Amino acid sequence: MDFAFDARTEELRARLLAFMDEHVYPAEQVAHEQRARLSSPWENPPVVEELKAQARRQGLWNLFLPDAEYGAGLTNLQYAPLAEITGRSPQLAPTATNCAAPDTGNMEVLAQFGDERQKKQWLEPLLAGEIRSAFAMTEPDVASSDATNITTHIRREGDEYVISGRKWYISGAMHPDCKIFIVMGKTDPDGPDIRRQQSMVLVPRDTPGVTVERAMQVFGYEDHYHGGHAEVVFDEARVPVSNLIGEEGGGFAIAQARLGPGRIHHCMRLIGMAERAIELMCRRAVSREAFGKALAQQGVVQNWIADARVAVEQLRLLVLKTAWMMDTVGNRGAHTEIQAIKIATPRTVVGILDRAIQLHGAGGVSQDFPLAELYAGARTLMLADGPDEVHQRSLARREIKKYL
Known part of the structure; x- marks a missing residue:
């Protein structure tokens, strides 16, 4: 490399x-x-x-x-x-x-x-930044870490799909420019292959039967810039069959294709958050004194900053290696590395942000610095796109399989 x-x-x-x-x-x-x-x-x-x-x-x-x-x-x-x-x-x-x-x-x-119609109607305005969108997968009543658990039902009636279910933490759904949901539900709930039971359909936000019930908070933050995280109810919402993305039963595979690049995007942005935290730590350390000397001269502070720098350099190399492998051998070939960065990056950055907050004292948990909100975002990414434990389980099984 x-x-x-x-x-x-x-x-x-x-x-x-x-x-x-x-x-x-x-x-x-x-x-x-x-x-x-x-x-x-x-x-x-x-x-x-x-x-x-x-x-x-x-x-x-x-x-x-x-x-x-x-x-x-x-x-x-x-x-x-x-x-x-x-x-x-x-x-x-x-x-x-x-x-x-x-x-x-x-x-x-x-x-x-x-398909071409879907691209014309929804992709082009999204590319132009004229509208926003949401991805409706996570549900409050099941362990959504196992995507086969979802209970939202998508049944076909003639030339329409009828969607019923409840979703939450649907990012972007509170934004007034959010015009379209990509909804994952089960079109074949009793099918023999649990990974072929799900499909994805396009559901315009103004479809009768779609209700955005409330904004979900993350440690008290509502994430206004990204359009919030909403609880959404689909009550017999009807859309044309032509709103199906791909084929019936293809929802699980599409979700996996979607989440692979998303995980690396999140991890690189997390590294940027960590770099911002290190910068703020250093500026704070050289500008404040305690017990007769600058914070920058306190051994514990020096250790925090040194450890943060080492951790960020390690993470960056792992994430760049993963990106390189995705480009050269594909997402499937880089599966272990994708899971590794998803496990390592959020938890490490949460630790760096926690030290940065500590160094800022009361200011660290206030609205006067970005650290508290950065912490809320980083901590959420230990859950988003699959909790750490799911990735650990899958990665460990792949490693152990080599010796069976």
């Missing part, structure tokens, strides 16, 4: 770093102040739309999508360091560049599995 970034990656990194310094970081406080004056907390502050326009003008748009017909045509290895940079301001930068979840995964699904 060549550890150097290629010329295109370096050029995009330079442009994106400049965009962050000149536009994104200065906009963080502006967005916070503007949000307080909005009639709805789910609307985008005006500065977010300004950032999106600026990113488009600079060619920093849809960087995540490897399909050159729709996106930047970057490989996973090329996109990974760019995702890290946007992770330093996870509330603004991914949205500004149209690289925010869950829209990224939904666009990948539509680009890979959607």
